[in-house]
Amino acid sequence: MERNLCPVVAIANQKGGVGKTTSAINLAQALALQDLKILLVDLDPQGNATQGVGIPLESIQASISDLIRDRNFQVEGAIYKGDGLDLIPATPLLSRVEREMASMTNSELRLSQRLQPLRSQYSLIVVDTPPTFGPLMNSALNAANQIIVPVDSSYFALMGIKELMAEVEEIQRGTNPTLSVLGYLLTLADPTNIANQTWETLLSNFGSVVFETKIRRSVKLKEAPAFGKTIFHHAPDSVGAQDYLGLAHEVMARLKIGDITSLVSNSRPALAVVKGAVNE
Template sequence: MLSEVASEKTTTPILAVANQKGGVGKTTTAINLATILAKEKKILLIDLDSQGNSSTALGIDYNDRKLGTYQFLINGEVKEGLIKKGIVHNLSLITADANLAGAELELIEFKKREFRLKKALSLIKDAYDLILIDCPPSLGILTLNALVAANGLIVPLQCEFLALEGISHLVKTVGHIQKSLNPNLEIKAIVLTMYDKRNKLSELVAEDTRSFFGKKVCETVIPRNVRISEAQSYGKPITLYDPKSSGALAYISLAEELLQRFC
């Protein structure tokens, strides 16, 4: 199935994994999808969050992150050592470090600052079958760069009512970007995360989300699973840490479902 999708694409899918609310499973979704999809195709994961959680969760030592997304954005060039080998074959990673936090201020002085990532990616995107961008938990200039560079958006949504309020702001932002900066941007999928089937609230949030967003909401839901948190502390995605856990099986199912949305 993956081969069929890749053969039909006319341009490299660039998918931003974004939600301005923190703690919704954004990084977890990004690293697990990247790892699963890399079993067959060349995947690049870009850690655009200055906290560097994707880099940590994929076992990249902090001392090995001196060259990463900060330099990629500011200098707009690909230096040796920028793209690092990931935890599995066919997975590459551009890491983040604390310097990336300063990029928010530095980019203010740049002309067309919203297009810095898009311009930089034009140098390397054809070398990959899919590019995933793990965005910061905000709608600042870094996330804006990701949304301008991307042709698709994956939105992890925690199953709680406050999360529904937050996603409405993101939808409005996407609308503005479509009109003025990137008409190709499209919400490909909303992923329900931290779903607890024992909790009536999770069920209600899922129902409300599906009622409002329809087919944009994935059928696969990601359960609340302690093994997912444990995996990241060991520098591994859940699919490698405990491949038989409910969290791993859910992400495998999600990856298969999302393939149909990448075209």
């Protein structure tokens, strides 16, 4: 990693509904609660990450669309500031921008270029990606140093991983040779045989690249976005908060960011931190 430039981590899996956005939001907030300065970038026209941290889509003046479309658009103008967690939002306009990208020069490198000056201002940049291969996904894979691959605990969970890795290899051969997988993350884990089988298969295929933390299926995690809150605001004592805090610790260790020696083992964040966050 270049000196003083923070890592960019994309949460990617073209399979829909595997917990990408849930992981992006709650990992970002968990890291912010560890005194790290985090930028969350929503790169999905669904805008789920944006809404999930409490920004209503109709209130948005500037978004990631402006940064991709207009090289002269001031990047700071699209950042929504929180307490430790900042956001560059997305709106449905981004799907039009994705179509326009076909006729823009170097369109799939623009995100990377636009994030570059921000990398000296944050401890980590987390990018939430859409559930489709295309210019936006490619932009995320070009901008990222590493990816986290959420894998849901279903029978078909592992089928798309090969295609995702083929895309990653293509990007490595082309524009981003050092792109790598930070970790595979089991999500929506429950006590079923299928979930156990998915876990075992992940371990046998990817070994220690699989995060030890499993994100358990929980009602609190499912309902939090409806309130525009991360799990740490909605239910700080829940298993969901515990799981994402555990993941944050593993991510910090793997990326060597933050103060690992003073990690808070308690899953309950200080209320003062919670109150000041972006969605309060």
